[in-house]
Amino acid sequence: MDENSQKIHYEMIHDDYAKHYYDPTSMEFRDKFMYKYLFKGLDLNNKKVADLASGSGYNSLALMKYFPKVQVFGFDISKKACQDYKKTVGRPAYEIDLTKKTDLKEEYDCAMIIGGLHHCVSDLEATFENISAILKPGGSLLMIEPNKNYFLEPLRKLWYKLDKYFEENTEEALDHDSLLFKQAQHFNVEKIFYLGGPAYFLIYNSLLFRLPIRIKKVVAPILLLLEKIYNLCPGKVMFPYFIAQWKKK
Numbered sequence: 001m002d003e004n005s006q007k008i009h010y011e012m013i014h015d016d017y018a019k020h021y022y023d024p025t026s027m028e029f030r031d032k033f034m035y036k037y038l039f040k041g042l043d044l045n046n047k048k049v050a051d052l053a054s055g056s057g058y059n060s061l062a063l064m065k066y067f068p069k070v071q072v073f074g075f076d077i078s079k080k081a082c083q084d085y086k087k088t089v090g091r092p093a094y095e096i097d098l099t100k101k102t103d104l105k106e107e108y109d110c111a112m113i114i115g116g117l118h119h120c121v122s123d124l125e126a127t128f129e130n131i132s133a134i135l136k137p138g139g140s141l142l143m144i145e146p147n148k149n150y151f152l153e154p155l156r157k158l159w160y161k162l163d164k165y166f167e168e169n170t171e172e173a174l175d176h177d178s179l180l181f182k183q184a185q186h187f188n189v190e191k192i193f194y195l196g197g198p199a200y201f202l203i204y205n206s207l208l209f210r211l212p213i214r215i216k217k218v219v220a221p222i223l224l225l226l227e228k229i230y231n232l233c234p235g236k237v238m239f240p241y242f243i244a245q246w247k248k249k
């Protein structure tokens, strides 16, 4: 496996990714079906938050809206993402590979990783060592990742293989419970949600469905409404992503 394949991949698709994943309809999706759960019950004002696999920084911007006194810092393997982060957020961003041992000196009250962990499957152990090393005891680890227990997982695997927007050798959906089991020495789970219906695919992941932005604007209101209804389904196999809040011991 090429150690920098995720870097090469994300620098190559940078513009397409930013166009589809940070347009107003995707941001509305994130607001209603991601941040609301991810930040539930937390007060991150006056806290230092590491936004890991931060991309261009829009999650940090959202965090600053929720908690105006938060201090955010971006981290990403992609140079283009770090450059964008600094411009968009006006805060520092560091180019790092989370799967390689890093010697970051700073400690943070919270780390959030949105759609990033499943790109670190080449060495999840090292990734968690890095995350643990920068988190203070009692600090929060917030994550949103694709759910491996989703009933359409075989289809998703096939898609990862066939679509140029995936780097199939270095990414795969995650099983939250086995992830937690492996990290049980270091973390407790505080909250876990399983979510995702039609808007997760057609609005949030519109790039994969090649849905033009102008069409997204038209279909977003109905899909966002359907999403709310779909999320009433029970269990975890019906849902393509999970949102978890962990606490470092």
Ligand SMILES: C[S@@+](CC[C@H](N)C(=O)[O-])C[C@H]1O[C@@H](n2cnc3c(N)ncnc32)[C@H](O)[C@@H]1O
Binding pocket: 006, 007, 010, 021, 052, 053, 054, 055, 056, 059, 075, 076, 077, 078, 081, 096, 097, 098, 099, 113, 114, 115, 116, 119, 120
């Ligand atoms: C699906 S994007 C998510 C970006 C952003 N968090 C968001 O919500 O849009 C995955 C991000 O992970 C970054 N990434 C992939 N592998 C990484 C690694 N080993 N270390 C740090 N960042 C990585 C990519 O450059 C990309 O920005």
